[in-house]
Amino acid sequence: MTSKLPVTVLTGFLGSGKTTLLNRILTENHGLRIAVIENEFGEVGIDHELVINADEEIFEMNNGCICCTVRGDLIRIIGSLMKRRDQFDHILIETTGLADPGPVIQTFFVDDEMKDKLALNAIIALVDARHIGLHLDSSEEAVKQIAFADSILLNKTDLATPAELDALEARVKAINGVAKLQRCQNANVPIASVLDIGGFNLDRSIGIDPRFLDPEYPFEWGGIFDAPAGTLTLEASKKPDPSMTTVIIPVSGTDDESLALAREVAMRAFSPDAIGAPSGHTISADGIPYDLILRAGSMNWTCEIVEPGPLAIFTQHYPEELGLLFLTESSELQPLIAASYKPDHSHDETVTSVGIEADGECDARKLDAWLSKLLRERGTDIYRMKGVFAIKGNPNRFIFQGVHMLLDPTDGGPWGYKPRRSSLVFIGRDLDRDELNQSFRKCLA
Amino acid sequence: MSRLTDPEETEEIEIRSAADLLPLMWSADLPDYALDLRWSPDGSHLAALPSTGMPGIHDRKTNAVKNLPAHSGGNGSIAWHPQGSILATFGQDGILRLHDISSRTSRELQLPRGWTGRCAWNADGSLIAAAVGKAVHVIDPHTLETLQIIDDHRSTVTDLVWHPVLSNQLGTASDGGARMWRIGEKKPFARIDDGVAAVLTTWSPDGRWLVTSDQSPSVHLYDLKKRAPLFIQGFETKIKAIAWQTGGTSDLPWLALGGRTVITVWPCFGKNGPRGAKPIQLYGHLKEVSALDFPIDGPYLASGARDGLVFLWLPHHSNGPALIAREESEITTVRWSPDGLTLAYGTASGRIAIHTLSHKV
Numbered sequence A: 001m002t003s004k005l006p007v008t009v010l011t012g013f014l015g016s017g018k019t020t021l022l023n024r025i026l027t028e029n030h031g032l033r034i035a036v037i038e039n040e041f042g043e044v045g046i047d048h049e050l051v052i053n054a055d056e057e058i059f060e061m062n063n064g065c066i067c068c069t070v071r072g073d074l075i076r077i078i079g080s081l082m083k084r085r086d087q088f089d090h091i092l093i094e095t096t097g098l099a100d101p102g103p104v105i106q107t108f109f110v111d112d113e114m115k116d117k118l119a120l121n122a123i124i125a126l127v128d129a130r131h132i133g134l135h136l137d138s139s140e141e142a143v144k145q146i147a148f149a150d151s152i153l154l155n156k157t158d159l160a161t162p163a164e165l166d167a168l169e170a171r172v173k174a175i176n177g178v179a180k181l182q183r184c185q186n187a188n189v190p191i192a193s194v195l196d197i198g199g200f201n202l203d204r205s206i207g208i209d210p211r212f213l214d215p216e217y218p219f220e221w222g223g224i225f226d227a228p229a230g231t232l233t234l235e236a237s238k239k240p241d242p243s244m245t246t247v248i249i250p251v252s253g254t255d256d257e258s259l260a261l262a263r264e265v266a267m268r269a270f271s272p273d274a275i276g277a278p279s280g281h282t283i284s285a286d287g288i289p290y291d292l293i294l295r296a297g298s299m300n301w302t303c304e305i306v307e308p309g310p311l312a313i314f315t316q317h318y319p320e321e322l323g324l325l326f327l328t329e330s331s332e333l334q335p336l337i338a339a340s341y342k343p344d345h346s347h348d349e350t351v352t353s354v355g356i357e358a359d360g361e362c363d364a365r366k367l368d369a370w371l372s373k374l375l376r377e378r379g380t381d382i383y384r385m386k387g388v389f390a391i392k393g394n395p396n397r398f399i400f401q402g403v404h405m406l407l408d409p410t411d412g413g414p415w416g417y418k419p420r421r422s423s424l425v426f427i428g429r430d431l432d433r434d435e436l437n438q439s440f441r442k443c444l445a
Numbered sequence B: 001m002s003r004l005t006d007p008e009e010t011e012e013i014e015i016r017s018a019a020d021l022l023p024l025m026w027s028a029d030l031p032d033y034a035l036d037l038r039w040s041p042d043g044s045h046l047a048a049l050p051s052t053g054m055p056g057i058h059d060r061k062t063n064a065v066k067n068l069p070a071h072s073g074g075n076g077s078i079a080w081h082p083q084g085s086i087l088a089t090f091g092q093d094g095i096l097r098l099h100d101i102s103s104r105t106s107r108e109l110q111l112p113r114g115w116t117g118r119c120a121w122n123a124d125g126s127l128i129a130a131a132v133g134k135a136v137h138v139i140d141p142h143t144l145e146t147l148q149i150i151d152d153h154r155s156t157v158t159d160l161v162w163h164p165v166l167s168n169q170l171g172t173a174s175d176g177g178a179r180m181w182r183i184g185e186k187k188p189f190a191r192i193d194d195g196v197a198a199v200l201t202t203w204s205p206d207g208r209w210l211v212t213s214d215q216s217p218s219v220h221l222y223d224l225k226k227r228a229p230l231f232i233q234g235f236e237t238k239i240k241a242i243a244w245q246t247g248g249t250s251d252l253p254w255l256a257l258g259g260r261t262v263i264t265v266w267p268c269f270g271k272n273g274p275r276g277a278k279p280i281q282l283y284g285h286l287k288e289v290s291a292l293d294f295p296i297d298g299p300y301l302a303s304g305a306r307d308g309l310v311f312l313w314l315p316h317h318s319n320g321p322a323l324i325a326r327e328e329s330e331i332t333t334v335r336w337s338p339d340g341l342t343l344a345y346g347t348a349s350g351r352i353a354i355h356t357l358s359h360k361v
Helices: A018-026 A071-079 A101-111 A112-117 A132-138 A142-149 A161-175 A202-208 A257-270 A362-377 A434-443
Strands: A006-011 A034-039 A051-054 A056-060 A069-071 A090-094 A120-128 A151-155 A179-184 A222-227 A228-237 A248-249 A276-278 A279-281 A290-294 A300-305 A309-315 A323-326 A339-341 A353-361 A382-391 A396-403 A406-414 A421-429 B004-008 B011-017 B025-031 B034-039 B045-050 B056-059 B065-067 B073-082 B086-091 B095-100 B104-111 B116-121 B128-132 B135-140 B146-149 B159-162 B169-182 B191-203 B209-214 B218-223 B227-233 B243-245 B255-257 B263-267 B281-284 B287-293 B301-305 B310-314 B322-326 B331-336 B342-347 B349-358
Touching: A006 A018, A006 A101, A018 A034, A018 A090, A018 B349, A034 A071, A034 B004, A069 A071, A069 B263, A071 A090, A071 A101, A071 A112, A071 B191, A101 A112, A101 A120, A101 A396, A101 A406, A101 B227, A112 A120, A120 A132, A120 A142, A132 A142, A132 A161, A132 B116, A142 A353, A142 A382, A151 A161, A161 A179, A202 A222, A222 A257, A222 B310, A248 A257, A248 B218, A257 A309, A276 A279, A290 A300, A339 A396, A362 A382, A362 A434, B034 B073, B034 B331, B034 B349, B045 B073, B045 B287, B045 B349, B086 B116, B095 B128, B116 B159, B128 B159, B135 B169, B146 B169, B159 B191, B169 B209, B191 B218, B191 B227, B209 B255, B243 B301, B255 B287, B255 B301, B263 B301, B287 B331, B301 B331, B301 B342, B310 B331, B310 B342, B322 B342, B322 B349
Parallel strands: A006 A090, A006 A120, A034 A051, A034 A090, A120 A151, A151 A179, A276 A290, A279 A300, B011 B322, B073 B116, B243 B287
Antiparallel strands: A056 A069, A222 A309, A222 A339, A228 A300, A228 A323, A248 A290, A248 A309, A353 A421, A382 A396, A382 A421, A396 A406, B004 B011, B025 B349, B034 B045, B045 B056, B056 B065, B073 B086, B086 B095, B095 B104, B116 B128, B128 B135, B135 B146, B159 B169, B169 B191, B191 B209, B209 B218, B218 B227, B243 B255, B255 B263, B263 B281, B287 B301, B301 B310, B310 B322, B331 B342, B342 B349
């Protein structure tokens, strides 16, 4: 039995650095023979023996069903490449900057020959750190490119500040919380990280982003400051949304445990019935959380600190997103300890990812019925799915990945001594986290 | 009788052997996957095209093989001049080479770079066409001058075919369907707008039907007599092999289509052609049928498939197949010689073989 030829799909908006990465891959001494299928009207043409220009022949296999929209040119060109004895080690497909990567990926699910001979290694999305914010606001394709990705390269990091990068990273993760994310300049990443992803592996995905299945919080950031007595000013360089919640809590220490305790207090403070603190309020060292009330149009908020000492501050968004500074009467305060949290909000993105994890085994019949119904009713909005299931009566792990309504189930091998549990991820539009969670749990045996 | 077992599906069938009828006469190995085999019009030579490496010409009388220059980036297609001894080869380097096997000379034309498709001669050999990207270049073979570029295609031209009789008509397949052109005109005179990516196109020997297969499990026909399209669907997989049974009688031609393991043969004569007709279905292959050919004016259908089997059929009799050969890799092409007495086939591993009828059937 011959092994399947790995295929990597390279996507990303115009100017994101796809051609730079392609050139790097083709010129680096990695010892692999890589065929590149590039757009006929690429942003920058690459003249290389192994580069094949393709025009996008997108067609519908089945009366307009979105999941059967595939790329005819890829079937033809890859079919031709497979007829050569000097086989390639890898095929790399570049999508156009304005393309929805869905049809490219679906080609490998729908066409029998492609399924038999090729293995979809990964979808890599290049993101232009400087301009992607604008594209995400205006282009559905830019959002989809991130949503479909297994790996995201946050490129051109030299053109953005660390604060902007943190904010952008948070926004990208809100869309796709599963993909591996790397920061880079000039698309300079280890080639192995692009070509050697080795197919879908949910365990590894979770390992890459340990926060993916973490509990969610109403805030993204928290830190403890050593605050002197006197006036403390929170000053933003970007106008904050008056509804944004920020909480100040006098605490007793500056270590991890103190921050963890404060985090739990802050959870309550983010509830609607928390005590409001308008600008100019006095903060006393009594452990009470103060929910800052921001004035519409105001760029700063002040409070009076009675007792000097540790002060925990939790913000709904990263301070860098607003250019938020913590100022005493004479200097800028820096946090002694800080942490970021997986937010329960998604920056108003309609495309988000939902992760579900449950101990125990699933009932195969219930799971099948649930997935069938879900994909039938919501398949258009679900861009990608990935899951590892423990099925009652089946000693092996059951793995699937999917695109829209298409599912590709595989046997994941024995569980061994690992606890039998199920993990699944949906990335898509207008996903209802609670509904997905509750309905999946009905599939448990 | 042979017992054939599909190792993956553990299916077992019994097949009559045609080894006595069509014994092996000659075989050789190409440097790569056998893309195509083509007999010269007089049947004296067999041209063999590997996917990479040097194409070869086999002399049927002496069994000598002459190698031709390979195309860098991979070979594309070969075509014999309909009357003469010129063989055209075309490849991913965009070079169209015309080899005169009598004078042992060759000439070449560099066409623009792009994904190259088929090259083909028109009926009287006065023109040769070659597909590059979205364009078909119509070339005068004497001067190697490009007379016309037909580029009104939505995407890459995946196949082209000349009318079997009329030397000024050309059919092209691309994304969205097929188009039929008269040389010298800028717009197609007919088209099949099926909306899917057409892959193969062929013209019936009587010139009535232009047929395309595409990336979906369907076949589209255009009836030039009625100027109306026709659509056949319901196949299990896309159609990878097409062959016409020819002849001068009124109950011809028949169209053979190979998709999954079944070969379907459709009547394409009479008022309605295949419309409303029940096809003949031929069962025997264990994997997808990948190659079909009828001899000129002959009843024997040869087939090859991914199961490595080469079969001989008499489609109008329900006798089932007879086994000609059994190879270890996929059969990629089968070709009857012009006299209908010799069958050549090629495989994915590059093996080519010639079997000749031992006696008149």
